[in-house]
Amino acid sequence: MNEPILRRQFLAHVGQTSPSPLMIEVARAEGVFFHTPEGKRYYDLVAGVSVSNVGHGNPAVVRAVQEQAARYMHVMVYGELIERPQVAYAAKLAALLPEPLSSVYFVNSGAEAVEGALKLAKRFTGRTELVSMRRAYHGSTHGAMSLMGTPEGEEWKAAFRPLLPDVRSIEFNDFGALGAITERTAGVLVEPVQGEAGVRPPAPGYLEALRRRCDEVGALLLFDEIQTGMGRTGALFAMQRYGVVPDIVCLAKAFGGGMPLGAFISSKRIMDSLQTAPALGHITTFGGHPVCCAAGLAALDYLLEHRVVEEVEAKGALYEELLGDHPQVRGIRRSGLLLAVELGSSEKLYRMMELFREEGILSDWFLYCDTAFRISPPLTITREEVCDSARIVRRCLDRL
Secondary structure, three states, X not given: OOHHHXXXXXXXXXXXXXXXXXXXOOOEEEEOEEEOOOOOEEEEOOHHHHOOOOOEOOHHHHHXXXXXXXXXXXXXXXXXXXXXXXXXXXHHHHHHOOOOOOEEEEEOOHHHHHHHHHHHHHHHHOOOEEEEEOOOOOOOOHHHHHOXXXXXXXXXXXXXXXXXXXXXXXXXXXXXXXXXXXXXXXXXXXXXXXXXXXXXXXXXXXXXXXXXXXXXHOOEEEEEOOOOOOXXXXXXXXXXXXXOOOOEEEEOHHHHEOEXXXXXXXXXXXXXXXXXXXXXXXXXXXXXXXXXXXXXXXXXXXHHHOOOHHHHHHHHHHHHHXXXXXXXXXXXXXXXXXXXXXXXXXXXHHHHHHHHHHXXXXXXXXXXXXXXXXXXXXXXXXXXXXXXXXXXXXXXXXXX
């Protein structure tokens, strides 16, 4: 199929998320790069929004996918048969996560992980109120969208109301707002580092205070580690970096090693409440697909065996050092290899996106912050590639 026909069919037959897609065709991808059919190379500084943590075309992941696909793919709905990739991955996660997070419920995506976690919090506590943070993003399904930060999220939510009742938002890092969490609250959903707000790390002591408040009133603490998990912040899970253990954690994005996979994880005591009254309290057909679990486990093993996560903080700091002194940069907010480079205006940001495309950089901005661009490359990026990509970014900044 020639390129003009492919582009026309893309616009005619693939559902679009905006009126102005990038329209860059991908011919192949490897490591931190992808290439167009014309041979143009792009540095991927988005990594599928923190998905491709072990790099594109990682041989270990590709091999795991091929071998598992040759054994069996889908056999039966999740939770009925013993399938080795699911069990091996769940056991590995339980060994790496802090206690009591030992029961893994596999799903298909981050939004579905959030949906399952919200249901679990309601089922276990018998309560209905849910609390989220302003400028939070947890997915686009009805339940997850209900927890989208208010009032900022109303631009996306308004056309789809009514959403879940009994939901409120509080300000992230506002210690005084924790009193809004009460004995009516089933669960509090929070990103340890706010992503779509433009990379906002927690204030010192905030997550600890949030944990204490949930314990005081009997509410469950839910961490959305969909973007921060699997090494992105410089620890395998952000909860380990900040020293706070939630009652439920949601994982996806890099969790599948490039394949679609999510999970919500809790203690067995809490998770078992989905088994009765009613039975089948949460069900999924393709959640925990054996090929996806094989890919995710291979990616996790690669991170551990090659000590990739241990180098994340230094690489993130190197980006900060190489870009932070440019006169166009107003500041950099960072957690590991998740960076928001602040330009101070949306006009400059949109112009940077054009310059990046010309120069061979794929970046993005943030849902609630269109004045900063994202740097979240595969964690396997080398120091040399950090320096080279930063050189190109600086060239674009020079052209602003």
